[in-house]
Amino acid sequence: MKLLEGKTVLVTGGSTGIGRAAAIGAAQHGANVAINYASSDDKAASCVAEIEALGQRGLAVKGDVALPESATDFVNKAVEAFGRVDVMVSNAGICPFHAFLDMPVETVDRTFRVNLHGAYYMVQAAANQMVRQGQGGAIVAVSSISALVGGEFQTHYTPTKAGVHSLMQSAAIALGKYGIRCNSVLPGTILTEINKEDLADQDKRDRMTARIPLGRLGESEDLAGPIVFLASDMAAYVTGAALLVDGGAFVNLQ
């Protein structure tokens, strides 16, 4: 059964990792998909090619999510190409690992702007388009297990993920009257570009893996199903929810 037949899905940070897996998952479920990305032209083009190979329409729009104008530009270009927006997956994010006491101001500022401000502008732009269309919609934000727990080298990052989680809760209230559902996924540790360097440390990798009841770190594709589900009518009565997708890591205290 295809869950997103005929829908238009927008994904920020769709060139690689979780965003790319979400974009391909949406196309496999019958959606036309527009992706935003920051700089990886070749990877964005190859994602569009993969969407088109699935028989769907694809579009890549370059833009820094930290800038409010990137959000309106992304939504406008998607509407120009596909006529409407049914789903926004707000996913783009960065995590430049760094110690707390000497954290550069620029690193804090950039991480907040990309991860939190970026999500805010994208969600707002998509919601305005959905309200104009008058037929509801679905917004799925990629938050993190890090919205709930800390990280020594992520003091600038975990607050942004808690912020994204909170944004989805407040947006669910603000947008419910328009039939727009807002939910977040909370991935655990997923093997992508964002943590390639950090997880090159085999000791850390082994420690992270040992905490996971399902016995392995996640792959980007592990997020595709949960994101497609929350975006689809199968989740018609789900809003303001947060779905952990972490192999059980969060609950594994002892």
Ligand SMILES: NC(=O)C1=CN([C@@H]2O[C@H](COP(=O)(O)OP(=O)(O)OC[C@H]3O[C@@H](n4cnc5c(N)ncnc54)[C@H](OP(=O)(O)O)[C@@H]3O)[C@@H](O)[C@H]2O)C=CC1
């Ligand atoms: N991997 C993990 O363990 C976890 C990841 N997450 C979250 O998942 C999301 C995706 O991360 P992940 O797939 O792992 O990372 P990747 O580094 O693989 O992908 C990041 C994506 O975001 C895009 N991006 C980065 N900065 C910007 C920007 N300023 N404007 C627009 N696009 C941007 C990148 O585009 P480009 O390629 O062009 O730079 C790329 O498409 C993030 O929000 C992250 O916080 C949450 C929990 C765990």
Ligand SMILES: C[C@H](O)[C@@H]1OC(=O)[C@H](O)[C@@H]1O
């Ligand atoms: C990038 C990290 O490996 C990853 O990001 C998160 O949000 C997870 O908590 C992991 O720490």
